[in-house]
Amino acid sequence: MSKQRIAIIGAGPSGMAALRAFDTAQRSGAQIPEVICYEKQDDWGGQWNYNWRSGIDKYGEPVHSSMYRNLWSNAPKEALEFAEYTFDEHFGRPVSSYPPRAALWDYIDGRARMSDVKDKVQLSTAVRWVEYHREEDTFTVTVENLKSGTTSSSEFDRVIVSTGHFSFPNVPDFKGIETFTGTLHHAHDFRGAEKLADKRVLLIGASYSAEDIGVQAFKMGARSVTMSYRTRAMGHDWPEGMEELPLIDRFEGETAYFSNGESREFDAVILCTGYLHKYPFLSTELALRSQNNVYPGGLYRGVVWQRNPKMYYLGAQDQWFTFNMFDAQAWYVRDLIMGRTKLPPAEERAAHLKQWRHRFQSLEGDADEVQFQADYIRDLIGATDYPMFALDEVVQVFLDWKTDKKANILTYRDKNYRSVMTGTKGSQHHTTWLQELDDSLERYLSTPAPTEVPSLVIAERDADTGAAAAAPVA
Ligand SMILES: Cc1cc2nc3c(=O)[nH]c(=O)nc-3n(C[C@H](O)[C@H](O)[C@H](O)COP(=O)(O)OP(=O)(O)OC[C@H]3O[C@@H](n4cnc5c(N)ncnc54)[C@H](O)[C@@H]3O)c2cc1C
Numbered sequence: 001m002s003k004q005r006i007a008i009i010g011a012g013p014s015g016m017a018a019l020r021a022f023d024t025a026q027r028s029g030a031q032i033p034e035v036i037c038y039e040k041q042d043d044w045g046g047q048w049n050y051n052w053r054s055g056i057d058k059y060g061e062p063v064h065s066s067m068y069r070n071l072w073s074n075a076p077k078e079a080l081e082f083a084e085y086t087f088d089e090h091f092g093r094p095v096s097s098y099p100p101r102a103a104l105w106d107y108i109d110g111r112a113r114m115s116d117v118k119d120k121v122q123l124s125t126a127v128r129w130v131e132y133h134r135e136e137d138t139f140t141v142t143v144e145n146l147k148s149g150t151t152s153s154s155e156f157d158r159v160i161v162s163t164g165h166f167s168f169p170n171v172p173d174f175k176g177i178e179t180f181t182g183t184l185h186h187a188h189d190f191r192g193a194e195k196l197a198d199k200r201v202l203l204i205g206a207s208y209s210a211e212d213i214g215v216q217a218f219k220m221g222a223r224s225v226t227m228s229y230r231t232r233a234m235g236h237d238w239p240e241g242m243e244e245l246p247l248i249d250r251f252e253g254e255t256a257y258f259s260n261g262e263s264r265e266f267d268a269v270i271l272c273t274g275y276l277h278k279y280p281f282l283s284t285e286l287a288l289r290s291q292n293n294v295y296p297g298g299l300y301r302g303v304v305w306q307r308n309p310k311m312y313y314l315g316a317q318d319q320w321f322t323f324n325m326f327d328a329q330a331w332y333v334r335d336l337i338m339g340r341t342k343l344p345p346a347e348e349r350a351a352h353l354k355q356w357r358h359r360f361q362s363l364e365g366d367a368d369e370v371q372f373q374a375d376y377i378r379d380l381i382g383a384t385d386y387p388m389f390a391l392d393e394v395v396q397v398f399l400d401w402k403t404d405k406k407a408n409i410l411t412y413r414d415k416n417y418r419s420v421m422t423g424t425k426g427s428q429h430h431t432t433w434l435q436e437l438d439d440s441l442e443r444y445l446s447t448p449a450p451t452e453v454p455s456l457v458i459a460e461r462d463a464d465t466g467a468a469a470a471a472p473v474a
């Protein structure tokens, strides 16, 4: 019997988890299918592969990553740690709980390099179209080699979609926004807050992008930061100079009018209005359509496309857990593909899906969502040989994180938590997050003498309130 052929689309953390899952099976002596992973960027790492470009990349493709300079993890690394490759193993010593992007990129890259699977990844190769043939029960995957511009098609038995869902910006319209005279971007195109020094900044949205770009702007000396919410304010105890107001009613030139009748003038607007699930290489029967939530409809166990169970999605959920959740999903999908786990019939899957969707729809608040996602991961790991870990303790790490954020949105990244994998507590970074302006791996791993710490924007702020006193010096 010929080997099954599996296409993985995207080599971000989810696609890398899939590669690792097959590799682990092979190392334990199993015969694995033929696996090919297509990645449109020049390297793997997905969102973590920083791109200074915005809009269109050097191949004329939409830029994938939405990350920016000075992006530090927004949740403790202890919540995303791989159960089979720990931070201790990677760095050889304790590191702090909120690493910068480059350190997390190094961590996922380290695990994947250990697996020696890069030869299964065709880099700089964009998937253009996936066609399912009912009679043959196979897929044709058409790709473009972006370097040579050549297209080619191959047949596969199964397809794993791991292209992420934080790349296609959701860009709503606001009355009069075309008259706004300042700079105007979506968070996807934001690359750093330095230019926001001394500016009056408006962020539309009330989730992680608004929160993090807001504190970045504050850190870099913005004159004021206003965040506008549609449904619910984030409600942090914001420092002086940061505020939350309800939704925009309209813009008139540099003035924004809010639905509570207040108005403000701004120099810069950033739409932190989230992202769309978008799969331009898939037809309607295969493409997931969903809001950003923790249990999208149409996916049995969050991964199997109910309308065609030979197609899988990894990482399609909104994410509290990230890297270890992608692992749990990848291990489960691998086992389905390799016949180690049986896929129930369609009606049973539909009932299971309905039950989990029902629970998802009754969730109230963040703590409930975190517990839900922990239970979801436990359910998946229970069906595989991925190492089970203390998920309820990770839930507690999330709850402590939330408490620390509530206590102080500017200092929560200076806290450290204990790994449930190794028991190691995160070490104190040599510089507080508010003072740290260098997000390189070298600096993160260095132990500079106090005099080496650069003089900082915060020095220009009121010591009690943190408010910007004047244009900062960096
Ligand atoms: C601004 C921002 C900050 C974040 N910060 C954190 C954080 O601090 N901690 C955390 O745990 N998570 C964070 N996340 C969540 C992040 O999405 C996940 O950590 C993770 O990157 C998701 O992995 P993924 O592989 O599912 O998707 P992605 O990382 O998005 O990777 C998808 C890959 O698919 C490729 N691809 C897309 N289309 C095609 C195609 N047609 N053909 C070939 N390849 C294709 C892309 O190039 C990319 O490499 C953040 C997300 C954003 C947007």
Ligand SMILES: NC(=O)c1ccc[n+]([C@@H]2O[C@H](COP(=O)([O-])OP(=O)(O)OC[C@H]3O[C@@H](n4cnc5c(N)ncnc54)[C@H](OP(=O)(O)O)[C@@H]3O)[C@@H](O)[C@H]2O)c1
Binding pocket: 071, 072, 073, 074, 075, 166, 170, 172, 187, 204, 205, 206, 207, 208, 209, 210, 212, 213, 229, 230, 231, 232, 247, 272, 273, 274, 275, 292, 319
């Ligand atoms: N490491 C970091 O520091 C960092 C930084 C940024 C982002 N991230 C990650 O990036 C991912 C995406 O986060 P996100 O904040 O961009 O997206 P998100 O969590 O999906 O939130 C989207 C926000 O946009 C609002 N919104 C949508 N349409 C709107 C409209 N028409 N008018 C006004 N508001 C509207 C939503 O409001 P409603 O609540 O009303 O729907 C919501 O507040 C998350 O995984 C996050 O963790 C991480």
